[in-house]
Amino acid sequence: MQFNSIYQLLSVLLIIGGLSFGCERDLEDLEPAEFPTNGDVFIDGFTGGMEYAAFGGSKVTAFDVDTEIKYEGTTSMRFAVPDFEDPEGAYAGGTFFLTSGRNLSGYTALTFWARATRSATIDEIGFGNDLGENRYVTSVAGGIQVNTNWQKYYIPIPDPSKLTSERGMLFYAEGPEDGEGYTFWIDQVQFEDLGTIAGPEGFIFNGEDRVVTSEGGSSFNADGYTVFNLPTGIDQRINTAPAYFNYVSSNPEVATVSESGIVSVIGGGEAVITATIGDEAAKGSLTITSTGQATTPQQAAPTPTYEADDVISIYSNAYEDEPVDFYNGFWEFSTTLNDFTEVQGNDVIRYFDLNFVGIQFTSPTIDVSEMTHFRIDIWTPSETAPPADFKVLLVDLGSDNAFGGNDDSSHELTFTSPTLVSEQWVTLEIPLSDFTGLTGQENLAQIVLSGSPSIVFVDNMLFYAGENDPGPGDDAPTVAAPTPSVPAANVISLFSDAYTDVGVDTWRTEWSMADFTDVEVAGNPTKRYSNLEFVGVETTGANLIDATDMTHIRLDVWTPDATTFRIKIVDFGADGEFDGGDDTEHEIIFEAPSQNQWITYDIPLSDFTGLTNQDNLAQFIFSAVPVGATTVWIDNVFLRN
């Protein structure tokens, strides 16, 4: 990319112009050198000193200059958004920035014209991204809607007086629409001084007047947004960097607030945090009543020692955390507040007024199927004797990777004394297999913590793959099924090393939907079904089983992935033949079977309520969910009394 370098020339011209046009000039009026005030970003090419950097993971060739399609003049900026799964990059995104700053304080908005090959929403577009501090980063909340017609767009500057040396001129990020790439164009990009924009209204704490009880050491985030009314008469919400707001604490002895909007509670008493944007008061405030000294852990939580490769971290100083939407969703009916504090230099989250709190990570969701355990360290000053409890709920969005759709799964585990202890770090290392209702693990999206302690410090929230616990990825049993101990006299065995088996026509009927192999597990013969939808085992004709004297069917099952397992028994009735109007059958369904371990099913035949006869048992049908995608090992199949 070749950028013009007419910038110096322009500034020279401006200086000359100033000299020749001025009427009178006083030396005292001279001010220190200021940054240039040129508002042009891209008219027919870039102003000098402009650099472009593509964002990480984006398709680096997405941006180019177009001379064919343009709004005005000779050229426009063209952005080619890649298709879903383009090997060169998942999205188009980057920033145009200057090597030296501009004084934009005389402008009110960044404006440009845009069109696209289709109707689309450009997810992120704004200015103030200088690949550095991004101190005054500004963007359109919700992105902009483009279509095939040229339209003018406005991104108001929340407080122009702050932009005296801005380098970030334009940035964008846009992914495929419905999986499809497309092209959009931007032209006539410039900062303008417009009197036709009204506002802003500023909002902090989401425009609410919040009240919290807090303690020394707590901190809160006071970031906000602004709303402008555009020249088209519509309101536009603008993502507004905290540095645009002027924050004030009514009592700096109790709480301070930094330029970046971090509120720190430092003493006892009351303080109110407010802000202005420009000269106008922002809506929203935080009233803090601090009790002063906090009851806090004196020691940091034990540092986890898992290999970084074996960890997916949600919150820990020991590892790099995954992107998290929020550590407190402030969901309806949740009273929970939180702050971020430090214990011995270790970051911890302090939840208080806890009833329940949602921690969410949807961009992207997290695949924990290679992990074996969830770990969380908790510390509470609250009472933990019974009936106190602490609960951990994991939520997976299922294969659609979206909330709802009937494929979400979740499971909650409850912890009580003696596991729970007051004023001590408690490390919970919970096997994921204990979350038996969590049938999906590839699109984990939420952790919900709840319980009776009103204050809980949390650290080292992470998933890890334990060394000795074969994860779902190790998808075969390494130990044989347990050898049954029922006396042989009480057994009709179809398949077991421990007994003499009766005749079985087939362990996989023609009509089955499954692959079948006889395998050995630790030297023990075992039936293995893969790609299992359903499989029929038949004992017909001479092999019909009279189970009149039997009370139970028993079998051992091992699966790494089945979320539902079903057993159906069919009796051919008095005629001993398929059909004939006298067949009876019943199916028992097991939801969320334990995975990666041998499960011994010992099921009373009386549970098979639809199986009104049991003297001509002819079919045993096993099936599983996810349909056609499960693998199941089966051993020790027998009837007993």
Place this chain on the structure above:
Amino acid sequence: MLNKIKTSIYCYSFLMTAAFLLTTLTGCEADESQNLEERNFRLVWSDEFDGEAGTLPNPENWTYDIGTGNNGWGNAELQYYTDNPSNVSLDGNGNLLITARRESFGGQPFTSARIKTEGLFEQTYGRFEARLKAPVGPGVWPAFWLLGNNCAEEPWPQCGEIDVMELRGQAPNKIAGSLHGPGYNAGRAITTEFSLENEGRFDTDFRVFAIEWSEDKVDYFVDDFLYQRIEREDVPGEWVYDHPFFMILNVAIGGNYVGFPTSETPLPQSMVIDYVRVFAAE
């Protein structure tokens, strides 16, 4: 009270443009003023909208149009006009609020209000002015206007209509003043737009909208800047402005003039009226 209106008050947007050009091209001084003929006006009627917040305006001055009229008041407007204080009330700070809301009522998706002095105060000629801030947004149509008091006998447009100001909410920096009469009405009305261009909007600051109406002309003002003069001989039909007119203030939503509101139209929103004053020539 005798109130003399000063003439020759300089303009706003034109001045700014001129000043800019002058500074850029030549020098540091700029001044521009309009020289209008001297005239004296005497205040004869006013409502300053003082009163308790949440109350209706003075019933001795104002009455109401209720409902949807005929085909959305002839314009396919979408609102239902009420006399409910949520649509029309004093704000307690000396202003009247006419508030358009997105709420279903009377079969319409919006409510608003339209107040008028019909039967209470009607006058031929003079200066009619209102100081107000307009609501904005796609499909929002605020107006301050006059209608002849004989529309029952001489159906519109024969009874005459003088629009002091109306605004299309999708262009918050532009208003229009118009004259509707027989042979020149609706889309063929005599009208002039006045734009603040890049210098401001009509929702952010109070501005005074006025007409000065006499036997042979109507002058249109924004903040005492004359932006349109329509004289008797300019009218391509009959001059129907020699009888008493009454005043109307309203905020319409949607309709033929302004187009449809969108989901992004900011509602509720109010026209904020500081005062309405009427003067007679001395």
